[in-house]
Amino acid sequence: MSTAVSKELRREVLEANLRIPRAGLATLTWGNVSGVDRQAGVFVIKPSGVAYEALTEEDLVVVSLTDGKVVEGHLRPSTDTETHRSLYLAFPSIGGVTHTHSTHAVAFAQARRPIPVLGTTHADTFNGPVPVTEALTPQQCATDYEYNTGQVIVDLLDRDDTRAREVPGALVAHHGPFTWGADATKSLEHAVICEAVAEMALHTITLGTVEPPQHLLDRHFTRKHGPDAYYGNPGAA
Numbered sequence: 001m002s003t004a005v006s007k008e009l010r011r012e013v014l015e016a017n018l019r020i021p022r023a024g025l026a027t028l029t030w031g032n033v034s035g036v037d038r039q040a041g042v043f044v045i046k047p048s049g050v051a052y053e054a055l056t057e058e059d060l061v062v063v064s065l066t067d068g069k070v071v072e073g074h075l076r077p078s079t080d081t082e083t084h085r086s087l088y089l090a091f092p093s094i095g096g097v098t099h100t101h102s103t104h105a106v107a108f109a110q111a112r113r114p115i116p117v118l119g120t121t122h123a124d125t126f127n128g129p130v131p132v133t134e135a136l137t138p139q140q141c142a143t144d145y146e147y148n149t150g151q152v153i154v155d156l157l158d159r160d161d162t163r164a165r166e167v168p169g170a171l172v173a174h175h176g177p178f179t180w181g182a183d184a185t186k187s188l189e190h191a192v193i194c195e196a197v198a199e200m201a202l203h204t205i206t207l208g209t210v211e212p213p214q215h216l217l218d219r220h221f222t223r224k225h226g227p228d229a230y231y232g233n234p235g236a237a
Helices: 007-022 081-090 103-111 138-142 145-156 161-166 184-207 214-222
Strands: 031-037 042-045 061-064 070-072 096-100 169-172 176-181
Touching: 007 031, 007 042, 007 096, 007 184, 031 081, 031 184, 042 081, 061 081, 081 096, 081 145, 081 176, 096 184, 103 169, 103 176, 103 184, 138 145, 145 169, 169 184, 176 184
Parallel strands: none
Antiparallel strands: 031 042, 031 096, 042 061, 061 070, 096 176, 169 176
């Protein structure tokens, strides 16, 4: 068992990965979650291509935040590892990252359209549309492709940590969603929400959209986030 990170972090990352297929966010092995230990300078991520039903704590891979080298683990890390590392390095508030190929969010990514804010369900989590990146250039694909995938998200958000907290997800053009949060569990929850609001948006667009009032959207975001938030019960399960 690893000594580089806590058992609690390993358990959290494992459980978040196992929730991907339970939430209907992945076909086969198309998804991964990581969680970072900034004090130790490492993050824990799913190994490449391992079926969720076979995944164990011992399979998880520990990667250096500084240079991307494997610190512990007997398997190769996810091919998206460098994208996760890119996001961790750019945004200090991020404690976990999730990537999936969930159907409805991918549809928006493939169409290169942001997921619009069409109602309060979206505004509860995302303070604005879920944005979509520019397409990667031939040069970005040829060298350091996965790291550059993270960098197009970083550029999209202007390397603004506050914006990353308020809109905890983005669509990579022609690829799919990446979401993040304070920890691995929260990043997975944001992936679930991203897929749900993408599906709602597609249904709404087919019926014809009506612009929601901004004051209503603002109210829903601020009642869950910020100094005056009052949604939920701290400490409750």
